Amino acid sequence: MATLPPMLVLPPELILRISSTLTTPELGCFRRVCKQVEVQLFDSFAREFFTKRQFMIEHPSLEALVGIAKHPVFSKHLVEVIISTDTLTSSAHGNQDLLPRALSAAGYMHREMLIHTGHARDMLVEAFSKLPNLRTVGLRDYDGKDRTRDGEKAYWRSYGWKFGDDEADHRRHCAQVSPVPLLPMLLYALGSAHATPSNVEVFLRRHPKLTPVSFDVVADVTKPVLRALRTVMLHIMPSHPHHRALSNDDDLWHQLPIKRFLENTPAVEELRLNFEPNERLAHQMLGWLGEAVSAVPANLPHVPSLALPALRTLDLGKLDTDVGTLVSVLAKFDLTTVNLWQVTLQCNDRTEYEGEISRWTRFFEALAHVLSPTSGLKRFSAGYPTQALNANENNSINSILNGAELRRVFFKKDHSDDSPKEDKASYRAGYGSSIKHWLEEIAERTWMPSYRPIDLTDDSEDDGNEEDEDVSDDSEGDEEDDVDEDE
Known part of the structure; x- marks a missing residue:
């Protein structure tokens, strides 16, 4: 035997x-x-290796996506598709002909032809139509961490990132392209494939970000996609280089695509909006979101404010606004979770700036005052808050954004003068706890040090509103070496 x-x-x-x-x-x-x-x-x-995967808009990468979508088993496991802003480049000893030769030898289209002929969109349509359990479509400009299997410095990279790398001393460097046209391509491909994922997540840590042009996608083919969304995460910057100089009418037209996009997501439960510091676009969008819902039809470029009855989680990051606008947005919706990250509140004048009461203290007090005793808000966090001081004592958001001095705001651990200070504060509901009481108490523990200028435009630090996203990166598989072609 x-x-x-x-x-x-x-x-x-x-x-x-x-x-x-x-x-x-x-x-x-x-x-x-x-x-x-x-x-x-x-x-x-x-x-x-096949629950979450990352791809580039490159022929070999998209071909792998289509191949996975056609696999009888892997297609059922793939629930999250990430599209990266990476593009292939060749840098071996300065020889820029390696990549074109490798693409031509494999019978692949170059990226420009892939996009301009519509073949990239067609490949996405084919893949999306064959992924029965697709829940999330993402867009990002960085590689995921936490690939613990291959060491602390290993990353989840886009499939195909080493294409054409046949020489031992050759290293592939992926350049970054603008994400602006990628979101419309993804949404139109989803609509054409009759796919309705519940989540669209955009995580951008470099420049550029999405602009209002990226949201000009409301059409018959995309409306079912937008209406099915439960989670929407975006990072937006103005498309006009001189946005602050625009007239009010121009501003309204500039914001119109974003407003129409959100208008067509009535089922959204989690909304994350990251903007850019020192821009008034965020303040204007928050002002619109915080307006009372009007049933009166509005002519373009005016769009009525939204009800968003299912909205429960609101994350706001990297923006400048004032206390009243921020309070009106948070008080309008029936929220259970609020996260604020790198938010700058306007300050009226230097006397207020030098006093004991900060704008953040007034914000917490005002929010506690407007929330009902039965508020369903169960989680609240604020990280790296700042306060703006404008030397000309002008109470205008436009003047605050032009030449404003910024000052960090911290939270004391207790009420003593020498208490340790932290740059984050958070609340989680528990037995006998009250969000109103916590807001009143954290208002008393808000503290500002002596003035020191800071710069919030440096993107070397990760966006804090994206911290939770990195935790799940070890569930994705993005290297072509991960795929067993014999399966």
Whole structure:
């Protein structure tokens, strides 16, 4: 009687435990030990490397997406598709002909032709139409961390990032392209594929960001996509280089695509809006969101403010506004979670700036005052708050954004003068707790140090509103080496 190899006598739990200690190449070899091992590892392999994947708008990368979508098993596991702003470049010893030669040899289109002929959109339509469990479509300009299997410095990169890299001393460098046309392409592809994911998530840590042009996508083919969205996460900057100099009418036309986009997302439950510091676009958009809902039809470029009855989570980041506008937005909706990150509040004059009461103190007091005793707000956080001082004592958001001095605001741990200071404050509802009481109490612990100019336009620091997104990055698989072509 033949005896089984020692590996096959081990219970499945131990096989999985052994596989968890291997690097990606080692895991590939381990899966090929025998058919029984492959069967035992297949489900965990598919969950780890095919639940969430990242692709570029490049022919070899999109071809991989289509191939995964056609796979009878992997297509069912793929629930999140990330599109990166990466594009392939060749930098081996300054030889810029390597990439074109590699693309031509493989029969692939160059990126420009892929986009301008509409072939990129067609490939996305084909892929999206074959992903039955697609829940999230994302857009990002960075590689995910936490690829723990391959070491602390390993990243989840876009599929195909090493295409054409045949030389041992050659390193592929991916350049960044503008995300502005990518969001419309994704939404139109989803609409054409009759796919209705529940989440659209945009995480951009570099420049440029989305502009209002990116949201000019409201059409018959895209409306079902927008109406099905439950989570919308965006990062927006003005498209006009001299936005602050625009007239009021020009401003309204400038904001129109964003307003119409949000107008067509009535089912949204979680909304995240990141803007850019020192721009008035965020203040204007918040002013519109905080307006009372009007049933009176409005002529363009005016769009009635939104009800958003399902909205429960609102995240706002990297923006300048005033106390009244921010309070009106937070008090309007039936929110359960609020996150504020790198928000700058306007200050009227220097005397107020030098006093004990900060704008953030007044914000917390005002919000506590307008919230009802039965408010459903269960989680609240504020991180890296700042306060603006304008030397000419002009109570205008436009003057605040032009040449304003900024001052950090901190939160004391207790009410003593020498209490440790923190740049974040958070609340989570518990038995016997009250959001109104917490807001009143944190208002008393808000503290400002002596004046020191700061610069919030430096993008070297990650956007704090994106911290939670990085936690899940180890569930995605983006390297072409991860794919077993024999599956």
